[in-house]
């Protein structure tokens with residue numbers, strides 16, 4: 001799916017299997033005391049090429065997306081969240097389905113009424129992530145072209161080739177999505193971007209002595225829409241629809257061959273097929289829970305929202321349970337009883353993944369992943385890698401994947417150890433890899449937004465002032481290169497037998 005390619009070469013996540021909760025602790029009072037209050041707000045662009053060719057045509061009558069970016073400078077107090085009533089045992093909820101439903105209700109409350117123009121929500125304030133207007137999600141895409149469209153601020157994500165959802169889907173369909181964060185999450189984002197021209201990733205937690213973690217109760221809801229229609233995927237009938245300014249050309253290979261004009265956009269329909277939820281709950285094994293709902297037009301319910309079926313939720317990756325332990329062959333069947341750090345709705349798996357449908361939502365070895373996610377991944381597996389700089393979110397995406405013999409089918413043993421690092425339980429706020437400078441605490445949008453920021457603001461011809469992240473990035477690049485350079489000269493004697501100096 002997301003081909004995040006970055007220079008993460010030496011992965012060595014600390015191997016902390018089960019995080020204990022005290023590591024998360026920075027209480028609200030301390031966060032508030034240390035938080036910066038002099039923040040500048042309102043400068044982030046709303047959508048792709050805003051004011052520069054990406055605006056709606058003059059006869060467009062609809063509403064135009066504005067990023068909700070008035071992030072609070074004081075950490076808003078915790079509400080009595082509905083999911084907190086559900087007891088935990090061994091780092092996960094006792095009643096996972098009830099927990100998931102509680103998460104969904106909270107995310108929809110007041111937001112459906114305002115069509116997810118969330119700054120208008122009458123019950124509580126919601127916000128969005130900066131720097132997704134100019135977004136490069138897939139390395140082969142032309143820079144920036146995945147950025148937010150102007151109707152609802154959806155970004156372009158995964159292109160699903162024919163046959164991904166079912167036999168009747170012949171052509172590419174693509175996913176367009178948007179995430180909305182609650183006030184406690186927004187406080188953290190607002191600290192990072194307190195100075196919008198000089199983001200500080202370490203300020204996610206204003207307390208420098210603790211992990212770079214968001215406060216308990218931080219919450220995100222992400223709506224995933226697809227261009228797929230009922231003929232291609234029968235269960236999409238009656239789905240919730242939005243207009244969106246999407247690509248005129250469906251085929252990514254065609255678009256990516258260029259020229260730039262092939263990324264032309266025009267208004268079209270997208271349908272809500274998946275809702276992802278993510279919550280910081282300090283009772284969880286990792287500090288986070290990630291869960292998902294899928295749309296089923298055959299489900300009971302008088303609105304499309306009520307026909308969203310809970311698919312599953314994860315609070316950990318079961319880092320020691322290998323593929324071979326859960327699946328009897330490369331193509332299954334998989335017995336996921338051993339995966340105790342998640343809950344899967346088995347009936348939904350059956351209903352949505354039986355031919356001619358293949359709306360499969362399980363990932364590596366039976367771990368939870370979304371239907372529009374890579375089946376070699378899992379929700380928590382990808383998200384635990386979030387940080388700055390971005391690193392590959394899957395073993396397959398590492399720059400040297402070609403020589404690693406990662407093919408789990410032909411090399412199950414050889415592939416296993418490296419791959420299992422991608423299914424660790426990184427404690428929220430800790431870095432995944434020694435090639436990262438900062439953790440983004442499971443927020444891949446934060447990590448992506450920062451990446452988008454540096455790609456424009458640290459460019460050679462960027463106008464001043466130069467953000468401090470640019471120097472850090474240069475020093476980081478230098479250090480990575482030196483580390484690799486040392487490997488090829490290490491032990492080779494120079495003049496008089498002295499160590500060879502690195503170039």
Ligand code: HEC
Nearest residue numbers: 179276278290291292369370373377378379382443444445
């Ligand atoms: C293959 C990797 C991958 C998998 C698997 C994955 N995600 Fe994500 N997710 C991403 C990326 C990359 C982003 C940021 C880009 C975006 O939102 O457009 C993201 C964004 C999100 C967001 C928005 C907030 C954030 O952290 O950036 C939520 C919520 C989310 N995912 C939940 C889930 C859930 C729930 C699952 C499992 C059902 C899941 N994800 C599976 C890669 C993945």
